Amino acid sequence: xxxxxxxxxxxxxxxxxxxxxxxxxxxxxxxxxxxxxxxxxxxxxxxxxxxxxxxxxxxxxxxxxxxxxxxxxxxxxxxxxxxxxxxxxxxxxxxxxxxxxxxxxxxxxxxxxxxxxxxxxxxxxxxxxxxxxxxxxxxxxxxxxxxxxxxxxxxxxxxxxxxxxxxxxxxxxxxxxxxxxxxxxxxxxxxxxxxxxxxxxxxxxxxxxxxxxxxxxxxxxxxxxxxxxxxxxxxxxxxxxxxxxxxxxxxxxxxxxxxxxxxxxxxxxxxxxxxxxxxxxxxxxxxxxxxxxxxxxxxxxxxxxxxxxxxxxxxxxxxxxxxxxxxxxxxxxxxxxxxxxxxxxxxxxxxxxxxxxxxxxxxxxxxxxxxxxxxxxxxxxxxxxxxxxxxxxxxxxxxxxxxxxxxxxxxxxxxxxxxxxxxxxxxxxxxxxxxxxxxxxxxxxxxxxxxxxxxxxxxxxxxxxxxxxxxxxxxxxxxxxxxxxxxxxxxxxxxxxxxxxxxxxxxxxxxxxxxxxxxxxxxxxxxxxxxxxxxxxxxxxxxxxxxxxxxxxxxxxxxxxxxxxxxxxxxxx
Numbered sequence: 001x002x003x004x005x006x007x008x009x010x011x012x013x014x015x016x017x018x019x020x021x022x023x024x025x026x027x028x029x030x031x032x033x034x035x036x037x038x039x040x041x042x043x044x045x046x047x048x049x050x051x052x053x054x055x056x057x058x059x060x061x062x063x064x065x066x067x068x069x070x071x072x073x074x075x076x077x078x079x080x081x082x083x084x085x086x087x088x089x090x091x092x093x094x095x096x097x098x099x100x101x102x103x104x105x106x107x108x109x110x111x112x113x114x115x116x117x118x119x120x121x122x123x124x125x126x127x128x129x130x131x132x133x134x135x136x137x138x139x140x141x142x143x144x145x146x147x148x149x150x151x152x153x154x155x156x157x158x159x160x161x162x163x164x165x166x167x168x169x170x171x172x173x174x175x176x177x178x179x180x181x182x183x184x185x186x187x188x189x190x191x192x193x194x195x196x197x198x199x200x201x202x203x204x205x206x207x208x209x210x211x212x213x214x215x216x217x218x219x220x221x222x223x224x225x226x227x228x229x230x231x232x233x234x235x236x237x238x239x240x241x242x243x244x245x246x247x248x249x250x251x252x253x254x255x256x257x258x259x260x261x262x263x264x265x266x267x268x269x270x271x272x273x274x275x276x277x278x279x280x281x282x283x284x285x286x287x288x289x290x291x292x293x294x295x296x297x298x299x300x301x302x303x304x305x306x307x308x309x310x311x312x313x314x315x316x317x318x319x320x321x322x323x324x325x326x327x328x329x330x331x332x333x334x335x336x337x338x339x340x341x342x343x344x345x346x347x348x349x350x351x352x353x354x355x356x357x358x359x360x361x362x363x364x365x366x367x368x369x370x371x372x373x374x375x376x377x378x379x380x381x382x383x384x385x386x387x388x389x390x391x392x393x394x395x396x397x398x399x400x401x402x403x404x405x406x407x408x409x410x411x412x413x414x415x416x417x418x419x420x421x422x423x424x425x426x427x428x429x430x431x432x433x434x435x436x437x438x439x440x441x442x443x444x445x446x447x448x449x450x451x452x453x454x455x456x457x458x459x460x461x462x463x464x465x466x467x468x469x470x471x472x473x474x475x476x477x478x479x480x481x482x483x484x485x486x487x488x489x490x491x492x493x494x495x496x497x498x499x500x501x502x503x504x505x506x507x508x509x510x511x512x513x514x515x516x517x518x519x520x521x522x523x524x525x526x527x528x529x530x531x532x533x534x535x536x537x538x539x540x541x542x543x544x545x546x547x548x549x550x551x552x553x554x555x556x557x558x559x560x561x562x563x564x565x566x567x568x569x570x571x572x573x
Contacts, residue, residue, distance in 0.1 A: 024431030030054075031427075034156075042149040048136035049146065052128040053153040057160040059124035064168060065161045067218035072161075076154040079112070083129045084143065084150045091137030095363040103356035105129070110348035114383060116341045116499075117533040118213065126355075126378050133359065134371035172214050173232060173314075176207045177273045180239040181266050187243060188263045191252035204243055205535075211236040212532040220323070223333065223522045228320040230525050231313035238307040241562070245303060249296075258297055261288055265304050272311060282308045326522040343495055346488045347383040354381060354483050369451060372469055376476025384492045384541070385484040392477040394436045399473045401437075402444025403466040409445070410452050411459045423449040444469070492541045499541075500553060503534040507557035510564040531561050 031054045038050030065072040086105040090098040109129060113122035132138070138146045183204055190197040215229045242262075252259060265283055272280035282305060289297045313319050326333070354377050362370030380392050409422050423446045430442035452465050510527045513520075535554060542550055 020432045024428060027058075027431055028428045038149070038152075041152070042145055045136065045138065045142055046146055046149045048131055049149045049153060052131055053156055056124050056128060056153070057157050059121065060157050060161060061165060062119055062121060064165060064214065064217040065158060066165050066168070068220055069158050069162060071220075073154060073158045076157055077151050079109070079125070080150040080154050081147055083109070083125070083132060084138070084146050087129060087132035088138050088140060088143050088146070090133050090359065092140065095360050098363070099356055099360050102133075102359050103352050106355050107348045107352035110351055111344050114344045114347055116343060117530075117537050118216070120383070123378070126351075127375070130355075130371065130374050130378060134362075134374065169214060169218060172210065174273055176210050177235060177239070177311075178270065179207050180204060180236060180243070181270045181273065184239060184243050184246065185263055185266050185270075187246045188259050188266075191246065191249060192256065192259055192263075194252075197247070201240070201243055201247060204240055208236040208240050209532045209536045212529045213536065216529050216533060223326040223328065223526055224323055225522065225525060225529075226320055227322045227324065228314050228316060230521065231310040231316075231319060233525065233528065235307060235310040235314055237562075238303060238310055242300075242303045242307065245300060255296065257290065258288070258300060262300055262304065269307065269311060280308050280311050324521045327520040328523055342498065343383055343490055346490045350483060350488050351378070351381045353487070354479065358479075369468055369472065372447075372472035373476050376473050377480050380477055380480040381484060383490065384495065385489045386492045388481050388484045391436075392481060395440060396473060396477060398437045398440035399444050399470060402441040403448065403470065405441070406445050406448040406452075407459065407462050407466055410449060410462045419449055419452075493546065496538060496542050496546065496550065499534050499538050500550065503531060503538065503554070503557050506531045506534065507560040507564075511560045514564040528561065531557070 031051075034054055035047060035050040038053070039047040042049065082105065086101055090102045093101070106126065106129070109125045110122050113125055114120050183198070187197055211233055215225060215233055218229070219225045249255065249259075261283060268277070268281045271277045285301055285305075288301045288304075291297060355374060358374055358377055361367070362373060367373070376395065379395060380388060382388055382391060410419060413419055413422060426442040426445035426449070430439045433439045433442065448462075448465060448469060451469070452462050506527050510524070510531070513524065513527075535558070538550060538554065539547065
């Protein structure tokens with residue numbers, strides 16, 4: 001493999017420093033301050049809890065918790081208190097007595113924070129739980145203060161969300177809608193100028209799916225979405241439909257006037273979304289449709305009118321607070337809520353078995369630094385067996401690279417003060433990396449620094465500690481790989497097949513419901529959003545030829561969803 005030229009490495013490094021300097025510095029200072037304050041409030045024995053919450057606060061931003069903060073606060077507090085109590089039991093009970101407790105808690109965390117349609121959140125919780133067991137276990141006497149610390153941490157997570165993510169929803173909506181509007185304007189400009197129009201609409205579709213994902217994250221509960229959120233989803237779908245009409249336009253020179261009026265109308269929409277106007281102006285139907293027999297003009301105007309109406313509805317305060325009741329019976333909703341996900345069950349069961357048995361082994365044999373085995377198992381064990389090899393390669397590389405740096409640095413710097421500075425610097429530098437190899441290389445330097453802090457000096461002792469860590473990492477990789485391939489293996493192709501069946505079912509059900517004139521708006525949009533989430537997940541877990549094979553089926557289902565939408569009597573709210 002050819003090595004990158006020096007001339008390309010230096011500019012890349014400079015650009016990374018320029019882009020990340022402010023974020024890395026402020027994040028690092030925040031962590032230092034937060035951990036110190038946390039330690040002063042809850043004692044040195046709970047300083048690790050402060051570290052945990054710096055990880056969790058950042059990781060929590062993958063989901064939007066701001067729509068129902070109290071609900072999420074109680075949920076976070078309950079899970080975190082459960083983790084604290086369980087970790088105390090696991091670290092104080094006989095290893096065999098602790099085994100079922102450990103298994104049950106790990107299974108619960110993994111199943112709760114592994115999602116079928118959206119990104120997973122399990123890892124920061126599992127990592128934090130292992131920290132509580134192996135790095136800073138609490139005694140029963142210390143448990144009340146630790147519980148207080150965990151509840152405080154839950155409050156901090158929600159406050160962090162409210163501060164850092166207070167404008168996230170609005171920014172996402174603005175960004176997506178403006179992107180769609182500008183794509184449509186660009187498309188029209190290409191048609192008018194005779195230049196090549198953009199190929200395909202998959203990027204457009206991605207943005208439409210972003211809206212559905214945001215609405216899904218911010219819903220109060222299952223089948224409880226506001227009318228404004230319905231209108232938001234339909235604003236995106238309306239713009240997508242307009243782009244489809246544009247892509248189907250033949251002989252644009254024959255409809256230049258219509259396209260120019262559409263371009264002007266889109267500029268009005270753009271100003272409204274940018275909050276430069278208080279209401280989106282709509283050209284009069286008689287001014288737009290110059291030929292009543294021209295069906296294309298009619299279709300374009302209807303599309304623009306639809307977009308305009310839903311842009312207004314999504315900003316209407318009354319619609320933001322109005323939630324339509326579902327017509328589905330309570331028993332049906334309970335059955336749907338209790339329906340288990342195969343991928344979540346299999347993954348949670350596999351990893352819970354691995355981690356609980358590995359904990360039993362480490363505790364029974366009192367293995368020094370055995371926590372490294374647990375951390376590797378947790379990191380390398382993934383929902384899909386196909387991904388384990390790649391993750392294992394990255395972790396092994398990062399361990400070796402970080403280990404080499406550690407041997408050099410800690411052998412040359414034997415003083416505790418100097419080693420502390422190196423550990424802090426490695427933590428700071430991790431903010432400049434976005435890939436796993438870079439961040440874990442820095443983590444390895446910090447972890448080995450903690451292991452050799454006061455006990456290993458010189459080349460040989462530090463190298464010996466590196467070999468111990470490498471042995472645990474390799475053992476964890478081998479065990480995780482074998483377990484993922486042999487113990488309830490679950491592959492991306494299996495998941496794709498399952499999701500495609502669900503997508504097909506949801507699409508056909510939508511079509512059937514709308515043809516029958518069913519007016520359960522909540523259920524209708526639940527199916528619409530679910531179909532888009534499934535579609536997003538299908539594209540995430542497939543690639544290459546497999547994705548090409550799925551594309552035709554996805555397009556077929558997508559057409560059914562669009563047709564159902566156009567035939568839905570509730571679409572025009």
